[in-house]
Amino acid sequence: MIKIKKGLDIPLKGAASDRTERLEGCRLFAIVPDDFPGYTWKAVVKPGDRVTAGDPLLTAKEDSLLSLTSPVAGEVKEIHRGQRRHIEYVSVETTSGDPTESREFKGGEYITLLKQSGLYAMMRQRPFDIVPLGDSPRDIFVTAFDTAPLAPAMDTPLVKEYLEAGLEVLATMTTGKVYLSIAAGSGLTSRHAEVNEFDGPHPAGNVGVQIAAIRPVNKGETVWTLTAETAARIGKLIRTGHADYSTRVAITGSGVREPRMEETLIGASIDALLEGNLTESADRLRIISGNVLTGNRVHPGGFLRAPYRQVTVIPEGADADEFMGWASLDPSKYSVKKTFPAFLRGLSKPFDFDARIKGGHRAMIMSGEYDKVFPFDIYPEYLIKAILGRDIEKMEQLGIYEVAPEDFALPEFVDTSKLELQKIVREGLDYLRKETL
Amino acid sequence: MKGLKQRIDKVKPQFEKGGRFSKLHSVFDGFYTFLFTPNETSRSGVHIHDANDSKRTMITVVIALLPCCLFGMWNVGYQHFLAVGESRGFFELFFYGFFAVLPQILTAYIVGLGIEFVVAQIRGHEIQEGFLVSGILIPMICPVDTPCWMLAVAVAFAVIFAKEVFGGTGYNFLNVALVTRAFLFFSYPSKMSGDHVFVKLGSDLAVDGYSGATPLGQLASGDSGAVITGITGQPLSCSDIFFGLYPGSWGETSTFCILLGGAILLLTGIANWRIIVSALLGGFGMAALAHACASPLYPVTYVGPFEQLALGGFLFAVFFMATDPVTACRTNTGKWIYGALIGIVAIVIRCYNTGYPEGAMLSVLLLNCFAPLIDYCVVNANIRRRMKRLTIK
Numbered sequence: 001m002i003k004i005k006k007g008l009d010i011p012l013k014g015a016a017s018d019r020t021e022r023l024e025g026c027r028l029f030a031i032v033p034d035d036f037p038g039y040t041w042k043a044v045v046k047p048g049d050r051v052t053a054g055d056p057l058l059t060a061k062e063d064s065l066l067s068l069t070s071p072v073a074g075e076v077k078e079i080h081r082g083q084r085r086h087i088e089y090v091s092v093e094t095t096s097g098d099p100t101e102s103r104e105f106k107g108g109e110y111i112t113l114l115k116q117s118g119l120y121a122m123m124r125q126r127p128f129d130i131v132p133l134g135d136s137p138r139d140i141f142v143t144a145f146d147t148a149p150l151a152p153a154m155d156t157p158l159v160k161e162y163l164e165a166g167l168e169v170l171a172t173m174t175t176g177k178v179y180l181s182i183a184a185g186s187g188l189t190s191r192h193a194e195v196n197e198f199d200g201p202h203p204a205g206n207v208g209v210q211i212a213a214i215r216p217v218n219k220g221e222t223v224w225t226l227t228a229e230t231a232a233r234i235g236k237l238i239r240t241g242h243a244d245y246s247t248r249v250a251i252t253g254s255g256v257r258e259p260r261m262e263e264t265l266i267g268a269s270i271d272a273l274l275e276g277n278l279t280e281s282a283d284r285l286r287i288i289s290g291n292v293l294t295g296n297r298v299h300p301g302g303f304l305r306a307p308y309r310q311v312t313v314i315p316e317g318a319d320a321d322e323f324m325g326w327a328s329l330d331p332s333k334y335s336v337k338k339t340f341p342a343f344l345r346g347l348s349k350p351f352d353f354d355a356r357i358k359g360g361h362r363a364m365i366m367s368g369e370y371d372k373v374f375p376f377d378i379y380p381e382y383l384i385k386a387i388l389g390r391d392i393e394k395m396e397q398l399g400i401y402e403v404a405p406e407d408f409a410l411p412e413f414v415d416t417s418k419l420e421l422q423k424i425v426r427e428g429l430d431y432l433r434k435e436t437l
Numbered sequence: 438m439k440g441l442k443q444r445i446d447k448v449k450p451q452f453e454k455g456g457r458f459s460k461l462h463s464v465f466d467g468f469y470t471f472l473f474t475p476n477e478t479s480r481s482g483v484h485i486h487d488a489n490d491s492k493r494t495m496i497t498v499v500i501a502l503l504p505c506c507l508f509g510m511w512n513v514g515y516q517h518f519l520a521v522g523e524s525r526g527f528f529e530l531f532f533y534g535f536f537a538v539l540p541q542i543l544t545a546y547i548v549g550l551g552i553e554f555v556v557a558q559i560r561g562h563e564i565q566e567g568f569l570v571s572g573i574l575i576p577m578i579c580p581v582d583t584p585c586w587m588l589a590v591a592v593a594f595a596v597i598f599a600k601e602v603f604g605g606t607g608y609n610f611l612n613v614a615l616v617t618r619a620f621l622f623f624s625y626p627s628k629m630s631g632d633h634v635f636v637k638l639g640s641d642l643a644v645d646g647y648s649g650a651t652p653l654g655q656l657a658s659g660d661s662g663a664v665i666t667g668i669t670g671q672p673l674s675c676s677d678i679f680f681g682l683y684p685g686s687w688g689e690t691s692t693f694c695i696l697l698g699g700a701i702l703l704l705t706g707i708a709n710w711r712i713i714v715s716a717l718l719g720g721f722g723m724a725a726l727a728h729a730c731a732s733p734l735y736p737v738t739y740v741g742p743f744e745q746l747a748l749g750g751f752l753f754a755v756f757f758m759a760t761d762p763v764t765a766c767r768t769n770t771g772k773w774i775y776g777a778l779i780g781i782v783a784i785v786i787r788c789y790n791t792g793y794p795e796g797a798m799l800s801v802l803l804l805n806c807f808a809p810l811i812d813y814c815v816v817n818a819n820i821r822r823r824m825k826r827l828t829i830k
Binding site: 010012216218219220286288292293294295297312314316317318319320321322323324325326327333334335336337338339340342353354355356357358359360361362363364365366367368371377378379381382397398399405409412413414415416417418420421422423 | 439442470471472473474475476477478479480481482483484485486487488489490491492493494496497563565567604605606607608704705706707709762763765766767768769772816819820822823824826827
C-alpha cells in the first residue's frame with residue numbers, strides 16, 4: 001500500500017447518484033482532435049460520407065495508421081474549422097440505419113489494431129503528456145481510479161469484464177512492466193500487471209503521482225499511461241475484434257438538477273446529455289466536460305470531450321457583485337487557508353463553487369502553498385519559474401519530464417496569486433518538445 | 438450596493454484607455470477592486486478557485502498586527518504620563534498615543550501607496566497590496582519621536598530601491614519595512630537611538646530620576662548590571678516585560694500582543710510555523726549559550742534566555758518580519774535553516790556588538806540576503822538526487 005499524504009479533496013456540491021440512465025435521444029456525436037495532442041490531425045472524410053463505428057474520421061499526418069475513429073455508424077455531418085482552418089471537431093449524425101453497426105478489426109499486429117481503432121490515441125506518454133510517439137515504452141502505467149472532484153468510479157461492466165485481457169495485451173508492448181494502480185480496498189488483482197494499492201486524497205488517482213511513487217520517469221525514458229477504461233477497451237478489441245466506444249458519464253455539479261449517471265457513446269452531444277437537467281439557463285452556467293480541475297469548458301452545441309467520463313456544471317458567477325469581498329465573513333466561501341470562517345463549519349462538507357477566480361493576478365508571493373498539494377519530489381515553484389524563464393537545462397534538472405499539466409491543477413486551485421499554472425506547464429512542455437526533438 | 442456599483446460602472450469608461458482620466462486608471466482600478474471583488478471568471482486551467490487572494494492575505498496580516506498596534510498606542514501614552522509624573526485614565530493614555538503615532542502612520546501610507554500607485558500606472562499593473570502591511574509595520578518599528586520628514590524619505594527610498602526597482606511585490610529580496618528602518622538608523626543615528634527618542638515627552642518636563650533608555654539600551658551600556666529598570670528607575674518585573682510596559686519602538690514591546698497576533702498568523706496559515714519555531718529555538722539556544730558563558734566584557738550576556746526573547750524587537754521580527762514569504766526561504770528545509778540563523782545572529786549581534794543594542798533588524802536583513810543561497814543549496818540537493826537516479830539505471 002502506498003500512502004499519498006499531500007493533496008486535497010475539494011468538497012464540491014453535486015455528486016452523482018448511482019442511478020444510471022440510457023441516453024436515447026442523442027443523434028449527434030463528434031471527435032475533437034485537440035483532445036489528442038502530439039500529432040497533427042487531418043480529416044479523411046467529407047460531409048455526407050457514410051461511416052460505421054470504428055471507421056477513421058481523422059488520421060495523423062506523421063503516421064497514417066494512427067486514426068481518430070467514429071464512435072457511431074451514420075453520416076459525417078460537419079468538419080468544423082476555426083481560425084487558420086484548424087479542425088475543431090468532426091461530427092457524425094446517426095441515420096435511419098443501425099447506429100451500432102461497427103467495423104471489425106482482425107489480423108495484424110496488436111499495435112496496428114490499436115492505432116486503427118482509435119484506442120492508441122486514448123493513451124498518453126510521459127514526458128510531455130501527449131499521445132505516445134514511439135512504440136517501446138519503458139513501462140506502462142494503468143490507473144483504475146479517479147480521485148478528482150465528483151469523479152465516478154471506474155467499475156463499469158466493461159472494466160470488470162475486459163481489464164485483465166487489456167493488461168495482457170499491454171504486457172506484450174513493453175519490455176518493462178505493466179503497473180496497475182488501484183484504490184485502497186478495491187480488491188482488484190491481475191496476473192499480467194504489478195498491482196499497487198494507493199490511499200490518500202486527490203491527486204492519488206493521477207497517474208503521474210503513481211509513477212512518481214512507483215518508478216519515476218528520467219530524462220530519455222518514455223512511459224505510457226492510460227486509464228483502466230482504455231485498457232478494458234483494448235482488451236475487448238483484441239478479444240472480440242470490435243472496439244467499444246460506449247461510456248458511462250457522471251453528470252455532476254450544483255448546476256445540475258438531478259446528478260446521475262448516463263450511458264452513451266464517446267463524443268455525445270452536450271445538449272442531449274444535459275437536456276432538461278440544468279437548474280437555470282445555460283448562459284448563467286459553466287458546463288465542463290470533465291472535472292472542475294482539468295476539464296474543458298464546453299458551450300451549448302458542444303460535445304463530450306476526452307476522457308469521456310464526466311460532465312460538471314457549476315454557476316458561472318460572472319454577474320455576482322460582491323461588495324468588499326476581501327473583508328467577507330461569509331461561511332460559504334471555501335479556502336484551505338482558514339482566512340475565511342468556513343473552516344469553523346468544517347471544510348469537508350459540500351461547498352457550492354462558481355467559476356470566478358476570486359482575486360487579482362499577482363506575482364508569486366506566498367511560498368509552500370503548492371508543495372502542500374503536490375505529492376512529488378519536485379519543487380513546484382522553482383519548476384514554474386524555470387518554465388517561465390524558458391530555461392531548458394533548469395526545467396530538466398527540476399523534473400519537468402515527470403509532470404503533466406493536470407498535476408498542477410491543485411496548486412493552481414490553492415494559489416493566492418491566481419497564476420495559470422496548468423497553462424504555463426503545457427506551454428513549457430510544448431516548448432521543451434519543440435526545442436529538444 | 439447595486440446602486441453604488443451602477444454609478445461607479447457609469448464613470449468607469451472615463452478611466453479606461455482613451456478616457457478623460459486614463460492617467461488615473463490604476464488608482465481607479467485599485468479603489469474599484471477594493472470596493473467590489475472582481476467577477477472575472479477562469480479562462481484556462483482549473484474552473485474553481487480557493488477564495489483566498491492577495492488582498493485577503495494582506496488584510497489578515499494587518500489584523501494580526503492590530504493587538505500590537507493598539508497596545509503600542511496605549512503604551513506611548515502610558516510612558517509619556519509616567520515620565521511627566523501624572524496619572525490619567527485609560528482612554529486619555531490611548532488617545533495621547535494614538536495622536537502621537539497617527540502622523541507617522543499617515544506619512545508611511547501616503548508616501549508608500551503614492552509611489553505604488555504611480556508605479557502601477559507606469560507599468561500598467563494592478564495596484565499591489567504588499568504595502569498595506571509594510572505601511573503599518575514601518576511606524577511600529579520606529580521610535581515614537583521619529584520626525585515625519587525622515588520617515589517620508591526613508592519610506593520613499595525603501596519602496597523605490599528595495600522593491601520597485603526589482604519589479605514590485607513578489608520580486609523584492611529585502612523586507613521593505615526593515616529597509617526603511619535600516620535607512621533611518623544609518624542615516625539619522627542620533628535620532629534613531631539613545632535615550633531620548635523612545636518616549637514622547639512633547640513640551641512637558643520629565644520627573645526627577647527619569648531616563649528614557651530602553652531595557653536593551655541600559656544593558657548594552659552596562660551601567661546597570663543585569664537589572665532592567667523602567668523610565669522612572671523602578672525595576673521592571675517579569676509581567677512588565679511580558680506585557681510590554683517599557684519604552685521601545687512603539688509597536689514591538691508587548692510579548693503578549695505579539696503572541697496574540699502570531700497566533701492569528703499561524704492559525705490562518707499565512708505565516709510559516711517552521712520559520713517561527715526554528716527562529717525561537719535558534720534565539721533561545723544562542724541566548725542560553727551566551728548566558729552560560731557570560732562575561733563582564735559583554736554585559737547583555739548576563740540576561741537569561743527568556744528575557745532575551747521577550748525584550749526588544751526579537752519576537753516582533755520573528756513573527757512579522759522573518760515570515761515575510763517573499764524575502765524568506767521558499768523551501769521547507771531552507772525555512773528551518775533560515776529561521777534558526779535569524780535567531781542565532783540576532784542574539785549574537787545583541788550580545789557581542791555592544792555598539793548596537795538590538796540585532797533583530799540586521800539579522801533578518803542579513804538572512805534575507807542569504808535566503809536565495811540557502812534555497813539554491815536545498816534545490817540543488819533535489820537536482821542531484823534526480824541525476825543520481827539517472828545514472829543508477
